[in-house]
Amino acid sequence: MIKKKNIFTVAIILFLFVLLSITLIVINSKDKNMQNVSVKLKWYHQAQFSGIYNGLEKGFYEKRGLNLTIYEYNEDDIAESISNGTYDFGIVGADELIVARSKGLKVKAIAVIYKTNPSCAYTLNKDIKNPQYFKNKTIGIMKGTNIENSFYLMIDNIGINRSEIKEVYINSDTEWLENNSIDVFTGYNINEPNILIEKGYYVKKFLFSDYGIDIYGDVIITSDENIINRPDVVFSFVSGTIDGWNYAYTNKEETLKILKKYVPIEIYDFNHQKLMLEEAIPLIFYHDTPAGIMNLDKWEHTQELLIKSDIIKEKVDDYFTNEFIEKYYETKTYETPYTK
CATH class of the missing domain: 3.40.190.10 (Periplasmic binding protein-like II)
Structure with missing residues (x-):
C-alpha cells in the first residue's frame, strides 16, 4: 500500500515537472519571437500619446510580436536619435522631419497622428x-x-x-x-x-x-534602415499605434485610466488630460478620415512654406510612405472608426 502511494506521488511529481517544462518552453519560445523596440516621445507623458499607451497596455503591440519601451521627451534630437539607431521610432512634427531630411538624416514618416496643426x-x-x-x-x-x-x-x-x-x-x-x-x-x-x-x-x-500654416502636427518616424531591413517590425508598430488610437476613440474613460500609469501622480490632472484627449481625437480623425494616412499635397505645402521662410533651401524627396498604414487598413478584420 505504501509502495502504491509512493508510485502515485512520484507520478504526480513527474507530471507536474513535465507540465512546468512545457510551460517554460512555450514562454521561452514566445520571448525569443518578441522583438524589443523603442519609441521616443516629443514631449512629456500626457494624453497627446494615448494611442501608444493603449497599444502597450491593451496588448496591441504584444500580439504583433513587439516588446515596446517608451521614452519621454528630453533635449535629444529625436530625428538624429532615430537615424543613428538609438531609438527605433519617434514622434516629431512634420516640419521637423523635413528639416531633418534636408540635413541628410535618413528618417521617414510612416503615419500621421495629428492631421492638422495644433x-x-x-x-x-x-x-x-x-x-x-x-x-x-x-x-x-x-x-x-x-x-x-x-x-x-x-x-x-x-x-x-x-x-x-x-x-x-x-x-x-x-x-x-x-x-x-x-x-x-x-x-x-x-x-x-x-x-x-x-x-x-x-x-x-x-x-x-x-x-496659412495648415500642416501636419505629430507624425511617426523611423529610419530608412528599419523600413528596408525590418518592414514587419515597422508594420507592427504602426498597426499597434493606430489600434491604440482607434481604441481611444471608442473608450475614452478607460484611456484616461491607462494614462494615469504614465503621468506622474503629482502632476496628473484628470480634467486637463480629459480635455486634451477630447481635443486630440478630432485632430487624428480629421474631417472623418481614417487615422494615419498621409497626403502628398499637404507634405508638399509644408515644404513650400519651409523654403519660403528660408528654413530649408530646397525640397527633399523620399521622406514619407503610406505603405504600412495602407497595409494596416487592407488587413483589418474588424471595424474601426471611419472604416465602416
Whole structure:
C-alpha cells in the first residue's frame, strides 16, 4: 500500500515537472519571437500619446510580436536619435522631419497622428486682437520644438519680420504669461492654453492653421534602415499605434485610466488630460478620415512654406510612405472608426 502511494506521488511529481517544462518552453519560445523596440516621445507623458499607451497596455503591440519601451521627451534630437539607431521610432512634427531630411538624416514618416496643426499662439492681453498685434511684443518660444518652426512660418506668412518682435526662449511654464514676463506664448492648442483656461483666465488663442500654416502636427518616424531591413517590425508598430488610437476613440474613460500609469501622480490632472484627449481625437480623425494616412499635397505645402521662410533651401524627396498604414487598413478584420 505504501509502495502504491509512493508510485502515485512520484507520478504526480513527474507530471507536474513535465507540465512546468512545457510551460517554460512555450514562454521561452514566445520571448525569443518578441522583438524589443523603442519609441521616443516629443514631449512629456500626457494624453497627446494615448494611442501608444493603449497599444502597450491593451496588448496591441504584444500580439504583433513587439516588446515596446517608451521614452519621454528630453533635449535629444529625436530625428538624429532615430537615424543613428538609438531609438527605433519617434514622434516629431512634420516640419521637423523635413528639416531633418534636408540635413541628410535618413528618417521617414510612416503615419500621421495629428492631421492638422495644433500649434498656436495665445495671450491674456485682450488688446491683442490678431497676430498682426504681435509687433513690438515679447513672444515666448520653446526652442527646438516644431512649435518654434510653425511660429516662424506663421509670422512670415502674414508679413511680420522677426526684427519686429522680441523673441525669448523659455520653458513651457504658463507663469511667464501670468506674471506678465511675456505678452504672447506659443504651444499646442490642446495643452498649454487650457492650463490657463482651467485656472479661470480669459485666453485668446490664434491657431497657426488659421493663418496659412495648415500642416501636419505629430507624425511617426523611423529610419530608412528599419523600413528596408525590418518592414514587419515597422508594420507592427504602426498597426499597434493606430489600434491604440482607434481604441481611444471608442473608450475614452478607460484611456484616461491607462494614462494615469504614465503621468506622474503629482502632476496628473484628470480634467486637463480629459480635455486634451477630447481635443486630440478630432485632430487624428480629421474631417472623418481614417487615422494615419498621409497626403502628398499637404507634405508638399509644408515644404513650400519651409523654403519660403528660408528654413530649408530646397525640397527633399523620399521622406514619407503610406505603405504600412495602407497595409494596416487592407488587413483589418474588424471595424474601426471611419472604416465602416
